Amino acid sequence: MTLLLYAILVFFWLLLLFYSALTVAGLWQRISSQAPEKLKGDYPNVAVLIPAHNEGVVIEDTLNAMAKLRYPGELNIYLLDDNSKDNTAEIAKEFAETFSRIHYIPVPPGYPSGKSRVLNYGLSISSSKYFVVYDADNEPEADAVEKLIETAEQTPKAAGAVGYVKTKNASANLLTRMIGLEFQVFQLLMQCGRWALFKIGSLAGTNMLLRRSVIEELGGYDPLALAEDAELTVRLTALGYVLPVVPLSRTWEQEPETMKTFIKQRTRWLNGNLYLLEKSFQDRSAWFGRTFMLSLQHVVTYLFFVLLLVVSDIFFIAGITGIGLPLVGAPLEMLWFMTYIVYVCQLLSSLVIDRNLTVKNVLLVLVMYFTYAQIFLFLLFRSVTMYTISRARKKTIVWDKTQRFKGNVE
């Protein structure tokens, strides 16, 4: 028992120190990063792909932002309508009739449903050196594409580039505020940290640029992948490509405003990552070279981290109820407390770097471990159950579209 507790503690702290190192490296990368240099020659042509399914609530704002994109080369925007039943088509056609570079493309019905299949269709009807993917609720800043292209063109062996995703409805309620904070540190800051330390970037599913030649080499998107961005990242890293992170290329995205929508979205993400985990366990190449770091990160994030959260909760409850932890010759309560402090420090550092330090955000950071982080226990349980059942019945988990809300950029 004592040995097991020691092993857990050591692993817990190694993980925590690893994430702290990523945070520090991410902070350093963000502080020292400068705007990419302008290209000397012509800018390559780019296709912007926007998969859309019943996006009437948000698509007008999205297309308005797309129409304002500034790019010194040829840029075409394709709204890929995946059988929408609402007024998505009507709005998109109005934009397509007005702007020469916006195109409305109805996607023929097909199987399996989901973003990957729609993106593959978008690639088949467009031709450009690069393509950028934006989710249908995204409002990129005017120079977002330009910055991605400049970075990709000037980074050796770059498959493309990944930009920054900000939460546009963070002030809607406590949930969106917490999601925004989670994004700031665990996705954006640590993404910069991974790039700074290991030259590893992960596709974010939106505000991401890829060379057409790379996706063709990979054989397109995997239509069965629910987390198509993570799946593609593993494959292109295995081929030796890199994905530079560009914090100055920003898009504003909507996050779920209700717990039900949040749980549905995150379950899909977790299912997608479980699919990827299963795939990586079957494929030995996923555990060599730089792909090793990505596969390890998946195992650590989606399995061990949640298990350690359970251990941490047990320590916390034992501490406050006075039940007492076993005597193992180590100050368990203090060690637990310090993990909480390190977690808080990581979140606070993201407030500083993103300049959104407010009293409200600091208070949220202090309670996030006890509230938001605990939801992930339920989420993992839910997605593992769903995934196992679907595998046992030999069924494919269908794409579950995230509900949109009417919101404004902060």
Next chain:
Amino acid sequence: MGDNLKLGVLLLLLLAAGWAILVIPLPFAREVAFVAGLSVLVMAAVHERYVFLYAMSAILSYGAFLTFYAFLTGRQSVSELPYIYSHLLLTAFLLLYWVLLNKIKHIGYEKDELKRQIGLLQKYTGHSELLTANEFIEQAAWIMKAGERKKEQAWFVEISLEHESRRTRDSLMASLERTIKNTIRQKYDLVTSVNDTIYLLLKDTDEAGAARVVERYHENLRTELNLLEPPFRVAAVQAMDLGQLAAALGRSS
């Protein structure tokens, strides 16, 4: 919540945390009070970008110290909660002070930015009703462009105060500014004043016209001043481009 209320609440909480550090008998209470006091001074003195770094270093260092202390002294056999409470108090104190400092500095930056924007928006300086330097340059740009098209000349006149007496210098400058307004063509010529120098841009005129304005200025001042010699020096040149005016006023064109 308004800024004043937020600042008030933060200050009260900070005082409460400081009071708790001093009064509650927790491990290392005296040392924590010393660190908290020292931090107040250090965090106020260092550059803004290092305030957060300092606060986090102090919080993590004290936590690491307590953990090792508990480890070395075999504290785990009894409750470690007093150590946790002690750390929480210092953490609360440092975080509150950090947020408070940030809020105060943010208000300061906001005030500077507002002042800068007001400076850009202001057309006239104080009570003198002369144009601000920015407005002078803005309007001069239009005049120069229009003059270039119509092939008209514009003349730039500098009137620099040269007066020894420090006591009467301000009043004398105010008189010069007041008089210049009555000398030039209202709503036609431009006038501004920067650092004891009055600048005129005379539209659609030539060297003789500029000389007549200067002469009229001397005459108008005779009713105001008893000085035999004019307390200023005049220089008039044809305005050729905006850069020449901006350089004289110490602005970028």
